[in-house]
Amino acid sequence: MPAIKAINHVAVVVDDMDKSLAFWRDALGIELHELRDVPAEQSQVAFLPLAGAEVELVMPTTDDSGIAKYLAKRGPGMHHLCLEVDDIEGMMNELKARNIRLINEEPRTAADGKKYAFVHPESTGGVLVELYQI
Numbered sequence: 001m002p003a004i005k006a007i008n009h010v011a012v013v014v015d016d017m018d019k020s021l022a023f024w025r026d027a028l029g030i031e032l033h034e035l036r037d038v039p040a041e042q043s044q045v046a047f048l049p050l051a052g053a054e055v056e057l058v059m060p061t062t063d064d065s066g067i068a069k070y071l072a073k074r075g076p077g078m079h080h081l082c083l084e085v086d087d088i089e090g091m092m093n094e095l096k097a098r099n100i101r102l103i104n105e106e107p108r109t110a111a112d113g114k115k116y117a118f119v120h121p122e123s124t125g126g127v128l129v130e131l132y133q134i
């Protein structure tokens with residue numbers, strides 16, 4: 001039986017990175033580990049690790065990516081919650097068997113080898129959920 005191991009990260013979509021860092025880094029005092037351009041996601045991402053998990057601030061760098069469209073439509077805010085799972089295929093099969101709506105039918109593989117897939121907010125109470133297998 002596949003198991004959820006941890007909250008891996010929470011992703012927040014932002015329209016102004018400096019303004020967001022003024023809150024998350026400066027006011028809250030969470031250390032900024034890295035600010036990185038991620039061309040594959042047409043985004044700039046700030047990584048703020050915290051107690052084994054991470055807050056990720058994601059700012060689109062083009063106008064036509066999925067995340068840019070999300071920002072244009074819904075404004076800045078919480079984008080997704082990422083849960084680490086020990087067996088992503090097994091978990092996806094389990095979810096499919098329960099008629100949970102998935103965005104990705106099969107896991108995708110990131111540049112660093114992690115497997116990931118998204119679960120549709122329609123099935124989760126309104127939160128986009130990312131599954132991660134490290």
Ligand code: CO
Nearest residue numbers: 009011082130
């Ligand atoms: Co994510």
